[in-house]
Amino acid sequence: MTITITAFEQSPDRGRGLARDMRVRWALEEVGQPYDVRLVSFQEMREPAYRALHPFGQIPAYQEGDLALFESGAIIFHLAERHAGLLPNDANARARAITWMFAALNTVEPPIVSREAAILLEGDKPWQAERAPMLEKNVRVRLEDLSRRLGDADWLDGAFSAGDLMMVSVLRRPAGASFLPDYPNLAAYVARGEARPAYQRAFADQLAVFNAANKPGHSV
Amino acid sequence: MTITITAFEQSPDRGRGLARDMRVRWALEEVGQPYDVRLVSFQEMREPAYRALHPFGQIPAYQEGDLALFESGAIIFHLAERHAGLLPNDANARARAITWMFAALNTVEPPIVSREAAILLEGDKPWQAERAPMLEKNVRVRLEDLSRRLGDADWLDGAFSAGDLMMVSVLRRPAGASFLPDYPNLAAYVARGEARPAYQRAFADQLAVFNAANKPGHSV
Incomplete structure (x- = not known):
């Protein structure tokens, strides 16, 4: 099942990997799961459709089939429970x-x-x-x-x-x-x-989003 | 294995059940697990022996055999994973x-x-x-x-x-x-x-600690 997370269309951290999608991206890379990213605007985050996914209107929200989660801690724990690499067996x-x-x-x-x-x-x-x-x-x-x-x-x-x-x-x-x-x-x-390496890949991916949204001539 | 949690010897909340041991007591009552309480003073919470149990010197710390945990969230999750009553099966x-x-x-x-x-x-x-x-x-x-x-x-x-x-x-x-x-x-x-009922029992138990420590003639 495809995993999709939401992230800022225009991150206030200017690509420094400080928004909470970075944590989830890092975890996804550690456990080797591919994922899609859906970029959301601040306006969209206030709308009822997004609130249905994330009651507090934040990023990241997580979707996997009919499962919708929010809170980076909960999402990372969900991934850690299902895939090897983030929690010990003992x-x-x-x-x-x-x-x-x-x-x-x-x-x-x-x-x-x-x-x-x-x-x-x-x-x-x-x-x-x-x-x-x-x-x-x-x-x-x-x-x-x-x-x-x-x-x-x-x-x-x-x-x-x-x-x-x-x-x-x-x-x-x-x-x-x-x-x-x-x-x-x-x-x-x-x-x-x-x-x-998983951190590095996640960091590069979130930076690419920021750079794409802020390249010369790009209008948001 | 006996479960022991720590709680304030003199709770600043004056028995209102606002300290974080209340959350863990409530969870223990919901899952029907008996437990002991070890009361700790603010002085003791600063000492290395206590810091070995809880690195941030707070309450509650949790001991069960050779497992030592802290953070009320982690303790409650641990109980919820092992006993029925706090997490759905689906x-x-x-x-x-x-x-x-x-x-x-x-x-x-x-x-x-x-x-x-x-x-x-x-x-x-x-x-x-x-x-x-x-x-x-x-x-x-x-x-x-x-x-x-x-x-x-x-x-x-x-x-x-x-x-x-x-x-x-x-x-x-x-x-x-x-x-x-x-x-x-x-x-x-x-x-x-x-x-x-589980909340009520937990609340009464933490209030009893406060009342015992503050009854007339009692010196701490």
């Missing part, structure tokens, strides 16, 4: 890999998103200077704990898993990545993720 | 229920936590009045979308699932719950969750 190791998926999304990403939103949406506000150290500290607390747990290991728990895919994706967001030089093992961990 | 329905778990934790909860943190930690700051409408809008956008999707159904996708357990738990947080009167179907949805 039951306990599998449960721990899933734990890292949730940790990336519910513990590490929220303070990074908060700092990102403050920089993007409140950068010119008079309170930004006074709030900035708190926003930074909230991110650093998580990076510090994560760095300590990772230690000198390559991945968070044994072999590369969907937990690492999600954590690397979260750590790539600039509002957290700007601190990575202070946590060399995390910087190396992210670089290790980005060096994977 | 593969597609199961994937959709898992989608709602991730949606609760990564899409609906973060703006609620942001508003909660602003109220608790920045309530006396000069910028709070100007930021408050934005924080409120970020929550309402999600509630609006969720309300539209739920419609007049009892649960988000067919029968009650771990997705509903997580969503109801997230919606109970006061920084989101304060708006529920404007979304009557969501208010009824939360009430429906809270009326479940």
